[in-house]
Amino acid sequence: MAKSMKIAFTNGGIVPKGVLAKPEAKDKQVAAHEPVSVDEAYGQSLIADRLAYEYDPKAAPKPAANAAADAEARAFEIIKAAKDKADQIVADAGDKAKKIAEEAEAGAKTVADNADAKAAEIVAEAEKKAKDMTAPDDSKQD
Numbered sequence: 001m002a003k004s005m006k007i008a009f010t011n012g013g014i015v016p017k018g019v020l021a022k023p024e025a026k027d028k029q030v031a032a033h034e035p036v037s038v039d040e041a042y043g044q045s046l047i048a049d050r051l052a053y054e055y056d057p058k059a060a061p062k063p064a065a066n067a068a069a070d071a072e073a074r075a076f077e078i079i080k081a082a083k084d085k086a087d088q089i090v091a092d093a094g095d096k097a098k099k100i101a102e103e104a105e106a107g108a109k110t111v112a113d114n115a116d117a118k119a120a121e122i123v124a125e126a127e128k129k130a131k132d133m134t135a136p137d138d139s140k141q142d
Helices: 040-048 064-134
Strands: 004-009 013-015 028-030 035-039 052-054
Touching (some): 004 040, 040 052
Antiparallel strands (some): 004 052, 013 028
């Protein structure tokens, strides 16, 4: 085989067994960004067609396992932030409900106090009328 080079497909691909740097019994299927050694002429043609790029281990994308771990960590951050926000909303709602209950209680106390005062006024007026009705009339006494 002529000179070889390492390439990686941008979206995965199948490398014919005849152009692989190491002889294999059948064509090799490779995943996206997975490095594979091929005949230099074949690699250059794939690069020219923008189906692959020359593999550079220093510039290689993160392995999928790290990307998955990063995604999972980010998902947990989002979930935690959502939970914290929900907890804050619940706490705020509890505070608002407590304030409303206190205002309702104060309003009810005011109404009750006003009703007590009015009742006391009515009772006093009724007692006065009752006393006036039972008191002897001085004008009828001769």
